[in-house]
Amino acid sequence: MTAPRRALVIIDAQNEYFTGRLPIQYPPRDESLARILEAAEAADAAGIPVVVVQHDSGASAPVFAPGTDGYELHPALADRIAPEWKRVVKHHASVLVETGLDAWVAEQGIDTLTLAGYMTNNCVLGTSVDGATRGLRIEVLADATGAIDLRNDAGQADGRQVHETLLALLHSNWAAVASTEAWVSAARAGEPLPKSNLVASAAGS
Numbered sequence: 001m002t003a004p005r006r007a008l009v010i011i012d013a014q015n016e017y018f019t020g021r022l023p024i025q026y027p028p029r030d031e032s033l034a035r036i037l038e039a040a041e042a043a044d045a046a047g048i049p050v051v052v053v054q055h056d057s058g059a060s061a062p063v064f065a066p067g068t069d070g071y072e073l074h075p076a077l078a079d080r081i082a083p084e085w086k087r088v089v090k091h092h093a094s095v096l097v098e099t100g101l102d103a104w105v106a107e108q109g110i111d112t113l114t115l116a117g118y119m120t121n122n123c124v125l126g127t128s129v130d131g132a133t134r135g136l137r138i139e140v141l142a143d144a145t146g147a148i149d150l151r152n153d154a155g156q157a158d159g160r161q162v163h164e165t166l167l168a169l170l171h172s173n174w175a176a177v178a179s180t181e182a183w184v185s186a187a188r189a190g191e192p193l194p195k196s197n198l199v200a201s202a203a204g205s
Contacts, residue, residue: 025159093126
């Protein structure tokens with residue numbers, strides 16, 4: 001496998017997930033935020049482009065409405081943004097839909113998207129599947145992402161169950177899942193992350 005040409009994509013690290021109506025439950029949100037910032041620092045050091053994504057649900061939406069505190073990036077990330085980082089606003093789960101990011105990725109010769117941010121159960125999942133379908137390699141940072149508790153008419157699951165189950169699902173087919181520490185080592189070495197597959201995952205190997 002050739003050396004990956006990566007971009008680190010930080011998805012929706014917005015206040016809504018910290019102090020708003022969608023608090024991240026697992027991993028602990030402050031810990032996952034710290035890992036996001038570590039990944040960004042390592043990306044800068046390795047010359048890997050960084051993309052910061054912000055979700056816009058519309059002015060009248062109950063969450064992620066522009067002009068509200070929940071829409072704003074977490075201050076720790078907002079204060080860290082470098083001028084060369086790419087900024088993207090999205091309206092769908094996948095960061096590649098109607099944002100122009102797909103064209104930018106192609107122009108930059110990027111073949112691998114490393115995903116950090118929120119939520120595992122929505123935009124990380126949606127971007128992973130969409131990106132893999134478009135022929136991109138996808139990497140997901142297990143400790144720099146996070147999920148919420150879910151409860152609806154179809155059932156319920158706590159954030160840890162949601163997060164861990166979806167990461168196992170993604171690693172079985174759509175993405176290479178690893179810790180931020182493992183990714184930093186791979187990024188420094190210019191190496192891809194190992195990925196499993198459905199057959200190996202079904203066999204438990």
